[in-house]
Amino acid sequence: MKKENKQKILEAVTKSGITVNGDFVLEKHVEYEIGNVENGGIGIQINNGKEAPIANTDKDIKSAIKALLAEKDEKDAYLFQNKKQWWAVYRVLFYFCNYPTQMTAFETKMKELEVAKIDGKRDLSYESLSAAVKEVPLMAICSPTTWNTLKDKSDNYKQQYVVADYLMQKMGIKS
Numbered sequence: 001m002k003k004e005n006k007q008k009i010l011e012a013v014t015k016s017g018i019t020v021n022g023d024f025v026l027e028k029h030v031e032y033e034i035g036n037v038e039n040g041g042i043g044i045q046i047n048n049g050k051e052a053p054i055a056n057t058d059k060d061i062k063s064a065i066k067a068l069l070a071e072k073d074e075k076d077a078y079l080f081q082n083k084k085q086w087w088a089v090y091r092v093l094f095y096f097c098n099y100p101t102q103m104t105a106f107e108t109k110m111k112e113l114e115v116a117k118i119d120g121k122r123d124l125s126y127e128s129l130s131a132a133v134k135e136v137p138l139m140a141i142c143s144p145t146t147w148n149t150l151k152d153k154s155d156n157y158k159q160q161y162v163v164a165d166y167l168m169q170k171m172g173i174k175s
Contacts, residue, residue, distance in 0.1 A: 056097065058113060060171070061097060061099075061113070061171070062113045062114070062115055064167055064170040064171050065089065065110075065167070068080055068089070068163065068167050068170065069115070069118055071166060078122075079162050079163060079166055080163055081122070081159065082121065082128075083121070083123060083124065083128035084128050084129075084135065084156075084159070084160075085122075085159055085163045086110075086125075086128055086129055086132070087128070087133060087136075087160060088144070088160040088161070088163035088164040088167070089163060089164075090103065090129055091139070091140075092164050092167050092168055092171075094106065095144055096144075096171070096173050103126055103129045104126055107124055107125070107126050110124050111124075132156075132160070135154075135156040136150075136156050136157050136160050138150055138153070138157075139157065139160055139161075144164040144168060145168070145173070145174070147160065147161045147164055
């Protein structure tokens with residue numbers, strides 16, 4: 001990790017008011033944290049050296065989602081066409097922005113941000129999130145930044161990629 005990135009991380013932690021008990025490390029391989037989280041412990045998300053997104057507040061993220069929902073392609077069709085594309089939003093936000101990993105908690109968060117209700121056809125639902133992963137199983141095992149390698153597998157893959165790519169660009173996440 002570059003020295004300047006380490007300095008930025010240390011400054012961010014200092015300014016955030018986070019108290020660190022124990023060792024503070026900049027890279028960590030987490031093996032048993034899932035069980036710890038399930039038992040009420042602290043969850044850790046490792047970003048594996050990727051730069052943090054520009055959109056790091058709920059207000060920024062809400063703005064990026066609203067822009068995504070309004071964006072149209074060259075054929076004047078929405079990029080975000082159906083409910084199942086919420087899965088791409090879910091993956092980007094939990095992978096890069098420390099949003100909930102549980103789909104029900106993610107759905108609740110989107111309702112709090114007032115972006116879950118759109119037009120009936122594109123409204124967020126738990127059912128649409130859980131159905132989408134079955135259509136794009138390869139995307140479930142890798143970072144959204146690598147989805148460009150899967151976009152040509154089928155229309156389902158392409159629809160998820162288009163949403164994730166737009167959202168990551170809007171939020172300043174490098175792919």
